[in-house]
Amino acid sequence: MYSRTAQCGMKVMFAAMRILQEEGGSCRLSDLRSRLAECLDFSSWEKEVVNGSVRWHNFLSWFSSCYVAAGFIRKQRGTWYLTDEGAACLSSSESDAFDKANEAYKEGSGGSVPASSGDVLPGSEASFTLGEMKERADEGLRAAIASRSPYEFQDMVAALLHAMGYFTPFVAPKGKDGGVDVLAFHDPLGATIPRVKVQVKHTPSSSVSVEVVRQLVGLLNRDGDAGLVVTSGLFTSEAHRAARESHRSVRLIDGDEFVDLWIRYYSKMSEEDKELLRITPVYFVNE
Secondary structure (H helix, E strand, C coil): CCCHHHHHHHHHHHHHHHHHHHCCCEEEHHHHHHHHHHHCCCCCCCCCEECCEEHHHHHHHHHHHHHHHCCCEEEECCEEEECHHHHHHCCCCHHHHHHHHHHHHHHHHCCCCCCCCCCCCCCCHHHHHHHHHHHHHHHHHHHHHHCCCHHHHHHHHHHHHHHCCCEEEEECCCCCCCCCCEEEECCCCCCCCCEEEEEEECCCCCEECHHHHHHHHHHCCCCCEEEEEEECCEECHHHHHHHHHCCCEEEEECHHHHHHHHHHHHHHCCHHHHCCCCCCCCCCCCC
16 A cells, blocks of 8 residues: 555654654654664665665655644754654554644645555655755754863853853853853843853753752842753753743753754854854755
């Protein structure tokens, strides 16, 4: 009933959703590919390199558009998230989930599903290539950040705050910092609230725990104090909940949002701060 392209697509997407569930609901694409390579048995055809990319990697990208259209997953800057709908469909079969995803894509964007094969290749080759370029660019940025030392990442956080209009009279030197890595003010004297106490966690391959958020909340002991935790990785769901429910203002910025903000404010950085991680914008005509 299904072509070998469709069979590979449904196999990798269903396994990907199971991995997302095992990882607590989210996983970076690069880690997801590694997990899939470990848990699935791919044929030589599926592992063949086509135009510089492994065939099953291509299918994972192509068919993920269908699963996004069905609301089973969502993607943000190289991190995939499993939705409640996606978790529910894991109780069905691979083919049922695949058919529902293809139908959602077909209804939403006019894609076609050949009746003879049940196969679908979402979007055009050009749009796929652009999507792949964006994913690879995001992965490159995160890899560059991951290669920095904890203190270099701390300096990057301070540079981003400068570009956002903050003054940073204190950036922790190497050694004990008392729980605060950066102090940020809206004015040079720190007379204007909020006064932001920043905790920086360079954990590109793991999630920041709730204890880090609670520790920072305990340091917000003056009126007008606000907390900010920045990580090169992710936060646990408990950490997000603690920030939302805190009696003090606490903001969390994960690695994906940090990349977004670095791109957005890069043009406002000094040349010295840009040297911490230089990037080049590339523009495409979208017609």
